[in-house]
Amino acid sequence: MSRRGLWTDIRLRAAWARQDWGAILREYRRVAGLSQRQLEPMVGMPQPHISAIESGRRQVTSADVRSRITEGLRVPPELTGMTPQPPATEWEPPLELRERIAHGHSTGRTDTRTAEWISEVLARHRRAEDEVGGRELWPIVRSQLDAVTLLIPSASGAVADQLLLLAAEHAHWLSWVSAQEGKRGAALAWIDMAHGWAVDGGHADMASWVHRIRARYSLQGGDPVRALRTAETARGTAGISPAAASVATHQAAVAAAAVGERDRAQRLADEAHNLALQVPDEEDRPGWLYWLTPTRAALDVASTAYACREWQAAASGFREALPGLAGYPRDQAYYQQKMDDALRRIG
Template sequence: MSSRGLWADVRLRAAWARQDWAAILREYRRSAGISQRDLEPLVGMPQPHISAIESGRRRVTSAEVMARITEGLSVPPELTAVARRPELDEWGPPVALRERIAHGHATGRTDLHTADWIGEVLAQHRRAEDEIGGLDLRPVVRSQLDAVTLLIPAASGPVADRLMLLAAEHAHWLSWVAAKQQRMGAALAWIDVAHGWAVDGGHPDMASWVHRIRSHYSLRVGDPVRALRTAEAAREHTGVSPAARSVAAHTAGMAAAAVGERDRARRLADEALRLALRVPAERDRPGWLYWLTPIRAQLAVADTAFACRDWQAAADGIRAALPDLGAYPRDRAYYQARMEDAARRVC
């Protein structure tokens, strides 16, 4: 695998975002499958020095050593920007970022190799977020977004639209991580930016999805009326795929249950399941809905049953589907707790 390919590894990128030099060396070796001896010619340091750094006996404080490691390990440009720009620690979207997007759709040509690469690593970030969280990766994703938006002013037509979607996906990811850190102002700012970019780029699935995320935020803070209204807007968005409509219907169902409209919630849950079963293959769903398998769709029905206080249906539905959920530790814990709670209430 090339050095650049190694840097798609999420744990390696997270170590870089923390500027944890010991972890950078360890994670690079793990990803590459090499020994400390193999690392010697890359970073220009003897194995005992590498061992001392990895074990914490020696700290990396010299700019020259940092530069040697950065160059020797072929750190991608979008990551080196993280180290150069401490302002990336800011949570909300800056004005300069929006300015670059505002000048998009110009006549010109742009090299899409960088965008292709960043799209691949964002997909890996999404899949890893359930296990390692997004806080360490946030500055990395923020820097990736800069790399994407810098390409837009030179792009036109379908290329510009494609870049707008990639920018919207990054903004959505940043919103999600901000919300998990209870920074709801920043979360809403990023999700609004994502929606605007999705609409400008002509991407109805993403436009619908970010409405669904706003609905989820409203439901989480105890405003089911607003959540229901926003989720319905996500469902009714023109040109939306079955997968995106499915998750919007599920969220609308949860909100309907929260306002006491249980029959409506059950109908929406059934609709969500039907739509999800139309696209069982991952390749037929938007990239950010990679997780919407038939099993997840069945668990969503059970989740709606729980919200409707149909305890037996909730417990039975989760019990039947949970063993096949796969490697989603946080979701597994969530559904396990729901199942046990529902089972207690049945008794």
């Protein structure tokens, strides 16, 4: 792996986001498989100094030392070029992001290699969130979103449209983490930005997906009527793929169950399942729907049965699908709890 490629590692990027120089050195060595002695020529420091920084006995306060570490470890530009991110307690999207997007689609050239790199790293963030947690990744993704929006004013045509999609993907992720942290207002603000950027870029799947997320937020907030209406809007988005239609239809099914329309919910659940089975291979789905495997589709059917209070069907569905969640401990625990609850209700 190239030195630049090492920086896709989540723990290394998280250390950089904290500006924890000891952790940066330790995590870099872990990923690269280097000893402190091997790191010496890269950062221009003797091994005892490296050891002191890693152990916390020596603080990095010199701009020269920071520069040597940054250059020696080849920290990628989307991390080095950004101003320090605010702490995770400042959740709302800043105004300048909208200002940058407003000047997009101008005539010019942009660095598509940086955009491709950021897209690759975001994909790794999605998969690692189950292990690392969103709060720790928050400043990294915010930094990457800054890098994407700074590229848009110099882009045009299809390149600008792809950058808008990448920006929307980042904003959606930030909304999701905000919601998990109980920051409902910030979650809605980020998802609104994601939807606007998706529409501006002509990306139907993402536009549908963010409506689906809003429907989920409404359901979690105790408003199933609004959730159902919003989920139906997601389903009705023109030109969406079977994968996007599947998740929107599943959300509508759960919302229908919440308003007492059980027959409708079950019909929608079957439709969502059939749509998901049309795209069992990951490469045929949008990147943010990497998780929509046949196992997940089966779990969605069980979840709808649970929402409809069909306890036996729910328990059986969860039991059959749970083994397919190996490697996703948080999700496995969530669905296990649902299955256990359904079994208790059967009596």
